[in-house]
Amino acid sequence: MLFAYSTLFKFLRRLCIFCLVLVASSTLVFITLHSLPGERAEVMARYIFLGNVEISPSNEEIQLIKQKFDLDKSLLSQYRDWVTGILHGDLGRSYKSNRPVLEEITLRLPATFTLASVSVLISLLIGIPLGLLAAIRQNSILDYICSTGAIFGISIPNFWLALMLILTFSITLDITPVIGYSGASHLILPAITLGTSSAAVLMRLTRSSLLEVMRQDYIRTAKGKGLASRDILITHSLKNALIPIITMIGLEFGHLLGGTVIIETIFAWPGIGRLLIDSISARDIPVIQGCVLFITIMYMLLNFIVDSLYPMVDPRIGGSQFA
Amino acid sequence: MSLAAIFIALILFGCSNALADGTDQTLVVGEPWKMDGIDPALKSYNLNNFLVAEGLTAISPDFKIIPCIADSWETVGTDTWRFHLNNNAKFHDGSTLTADDVKYALDRSMEMNPDVVVSLNIKEINVVDSLTVDITTNTPDASLPARMAYGRAGIYKNNEQSDGSISTPICTGPFKFVSYDQASDTLVTAKNEDYRDGAPLLDEVTVKFGISDANSREMAIEKGELDFTTEPPMGSTERLQANADLNVTIHKLCQGYKLKFGSVAKAPYDDVMVRQAIAYAIDRKSIVDDILLGRGGVSDGNALTPGLEWRNNDIKGYSYDTEKAKELLETAGWKDTDGDGIVDKDGKPFKITLYTWPERPALPLIEQAVQSELKEIGIEAEVRVIDNSVIKEHSGEWGMIWVSGGDTCMMIPDPSYYLEKQFLSTDSTNDYGYKNSEVDELLLKARSTFDQDERYDLYKQVQEIVYDNDCAQVPIAYHYLCVVMKKDVKGYIPNPAHHDYCLSTGMYRE
Secondary structure, X not given: OHHHHHHHHHHHHHHHHXXXXXHHHHHHHHHHHHHOOXXXXXXXXXXXXXXXXXXXXXXXXXXXXXHHOOOXXXXXXXXXXXXXXXXXXXXXXXXXOOOEHHHHHXXXXXXXXXXXXXXXXXXXXXXXXXXXXXXXXXXXXXXXXXXXXXHHHHHOOHHHHHHHHHHHHHHHOOOOOOOOOOOHHHHHXXXXXXXXXXXXXXXXXXXXXXXXXXXXXXXXXXXXXXXXXXXXXXXXXXXXXXXXXXHHHHHHHHHHHOOOHXXXXXXXXXXXXXXXXXXXXXXXXXXXHHHHHHHHHHHHHHHHHHHHHHHHXXXXXXXXXXX | OOHHXXXXXXXXXXXXXXXXXXXXXXXXXXXXXXXXXXXHHHHHHHHHHOOXXXXXXXXXXXXXXXXXXXXXXXXXXXXXXXXXXXXXXXXXXXXXXXXXXXHHHHHHHXXXXXXXXXXXXXXXXXXXXXXXXXXXXXXXXXXXXXXXXXXXHOEOOOOOOOOOOOOOOOOOOOEEEEEEEOXXXXXXXXXXXOOOOOXXXXXXXXXXXXXXXXXXXXXXXXXXXXXXXXXXXXXXXXXXXXXXXXXXEEEEEEEEEEEEEOOOOOOOOOOHHHHHHHHHHOOHHHHHHHOOOOOEEEOOOOOOOOOOOOOOOXXXXXXXXXXXXXXXXXXXXXXXXXXXXXXXXXXXXXXXXXXXXXXXXXXXXXXXXXXHHHHHOXXXXXXXXXXXXXXXXXXXXXXXXXXXXXXXXXXXXXHHHHHHHXXXXXXXXXXXXXXXXXXXXXXXXXHOOOOHXXXXXXXHHHXXXXXXXXXXXXXXXXXEEEEEEEOOEEXXXXXXXXXXXXXXXXXXXX
């Protein structure tokens, strides 16, 4: 009973923090957007109504836009309108497309989610086994190859890698398409591009945290007991080395869900990142706010999931998953 | 968010793998800019370029205003134009277009899009009978028929959903709207079999909007994923021309690069000799040859592009002449008194800042070229590349100059649109302090002069004053459009009046 109460309390506390972060992040974005250089109505005129960023709109047009979207109102009342909308489940409409913001975001969700998941999967499949190998065979040729490879993986700019992959696989070998979003074949190159750098990070992390664990006394004990080295590796070492790895995966996944503008631009991939950036250029505030809200919620959910996973991996952290 | 979800997503994704096969008369277009939405009140411009929407009038490749939905038009009184609609104009759903539809569409677009309000200058629209509509302008306006050819003045049917938006536009053009996918910004259109001037030759056109990366467009058309695209990377023209599967052409547009002074009402540019010195200092040929790499032409001193009926072709302009530029500066009182290579006057050295924006790749390079050319005549310029809606905030700085591109003189096919914005002192877009009462008088008179030849003559006088006498702005070069097509795409007729391009009804696959 006591346990149940304390869990409930911790859950509520977590929920409060959740809400606080949401309020803080949306407020911050609101203020930042209003302090951007360039008059908002003028930028909107160029990007949305003239549809040409290089033509100067006239003052009449700027005035009409201000009236139409209530931009003359004070910052506070604009913010209040937005919050009222949210509380009624209404994220507003995009200035640019005249469609509900929620629809704009949910439209991009499948693309964003698929790309993020597959990229993380690729980085897991490459990063963890190689990290393991490198740790077991520390200071061997294999270790050096893996570590050097990881440095390349981290340092190669991903737009360059993307172009090289397109050149090799799309143009020269003619296996994959270059741009678009209409099938698994379109997914391969962007996922590999994004997966590469996180695989490299993951590989290095796996290697170092495993090496750390393997220096611990209990591993020496286990060895002393005569346990098979595979058992030591899987049950004793890897499990204990997992905590930082899980944290890393969670962060990486959150980062990918928030969008990867450059890769989305190169492959013309309809993800959240491009939506956000395009909306920022056009000062399409309802969409920007919606995206930020979405990204914040995703990050917090992921954090929550990662935190809940800790006790499963390491019982010493037990019971504190809502802390 | 576990593995199960990942796999479900993967499976769903795998199932949707349907690649359209490159069958006969279809065309896939890769468009650099985004469309982001389909409601014709906001997007009829895109629908117009891809031949779905039409306006009351249209503009031919030789810049003539031609009948479109309206057969003919005439003035009624001083401030009203009467348009007679084509009785064969039918919407894509088979219904006949009436004057009520014209009123509905224009009223709705003006309600939703402030740019339409300002660009069309319409006070009210009155339905006379089912095929006649009267449009009254705020002031007597000879340019209204031309303004009705503006892409944003497209006519569409009332097809509103319960929330007042339109997601399946019904228009009158040679191609019908089929579908629009918001996530991938892709528009699909199909042949309108019942088009009044005969059906187009292509069966289906797919437009992929928002392929903003030039390298991606280039590789996609080389790979065969696109059949038609524009503006590959600047340096790729020759390489693509060598590709036997592709047809690379360069077309004139009504766009240019120019220098615009931050203020011609304040020092140092309130002195026409200083402005002329800068105009003489620019080596336009080297900018066109070395930076635009063939995708442009040297300006003769008139920013209006050659070929326009209302263009003054006798502008003398300012050829590249460093000596003359130095002389002019010296006459204007700018001399290098302290021997540091920079001219000065009353103890103030001629140090200025050039501003440009990054979206147009040639601009920062032109900015640097101008910087070194100004150095030759003793003007030290700092270069800055920033967001162009922010540049305006810097226009008050001493000696500030805009290095500007995408300067379109044909958004609306009438001289009033561009010349008023640039040179009419009462136009709010004129933000650099240019005021010449003679020019003002000519421009206002021309706007309400209904005899076309007389009008054009007035506009030609304006050009002579602003470019040759006043040197109010310094045109540098014209921008040309690079179009890359598959070899078997035929029948494309470029229309320089469109911004940047529009498909032509005669296009087909061989």
